[in-house]
Amino acid sequence: MVAPRLHTNFRSRMTLPHGPTLCYSVDHLKWIAVPLNRSEVVVGRDDDCDLSLEHGSVSRFHARISLSLKADQVEDLQSRNGCFVDGRRRSEFPLREGETFRIGRVFFLFSRSPETARLPDGRRLAYLPVQRLSPRQVNVEPDEQTVLFAKGTMALRPEMMNRLIEGDTHWASGSLVSEVERYRWKLGLKAHRFGWRTEIPVNGWAFGGWTGNGHGAIVQWDKDGHTIRTTAMFATIRVNGRDVHKRKLRHGDRVSVAGRRFRYLAS
16 A cells, blocks of 8 residues: 655654644554644645645545534545544544544544554654644735735725734635636635626526526625525525535535535635
8 A cells, every 4th residue: 555645844753742633644554643733624635635645545625623622523524435433434423532543544543642642553652753734825805905005004904904803813714616627716705606697607597597686695704704605595505415504614615506516625
């Protein structure tokens, strides 16, 4: 079995920081440690993933790891080869200290105490090579960026100033990518409509003007993230395989609008 190609730099000796750490291996022999410094980490083959692994059993966007004070968990993002824990395929399962699980044919181990944790063969995580998460792109619409004037002064759009006051540093981040054509729509504060001859074109009679407003769904910024919702009675939206009428989008979500498939990527 060929080990996955790694896209980031390593350090040969351990200086793992304190906090949640994910280790992975394809053969139970060579393990690599990845500090998890984000609340959500998407694992897959695509370069837009937080942890990008080039391995044939791993889907482009395979799974999402979510960390919180209440619970840590893994969610399968409708991958081809699935996620397994205790030998059983699961669409969602909690992460437990020192427990191993599998994404495709790649083995993983999770620990919140990497300084003392050990691999199944007894080796300490503290001496593993370290890989950092891939940086996320920051997508901001041109008319929503800061405008610079004379040295030491700047002017901010009112919307941006309000967001800065609220302490939200990600107020205009995120993009929607078509899974077939690989078109990318950068999402800011503006609303983007799904329909016939709209910002994001889709087919279907509920999206073609019969509803009177020319669109059947919309994605827009809502306080601390982008929300997608239907705007026509018979419009259909699916997020990660489930029918929804309104849903806050999360990094890596698979979105289907009138049969056209997209990925939502947070920045």
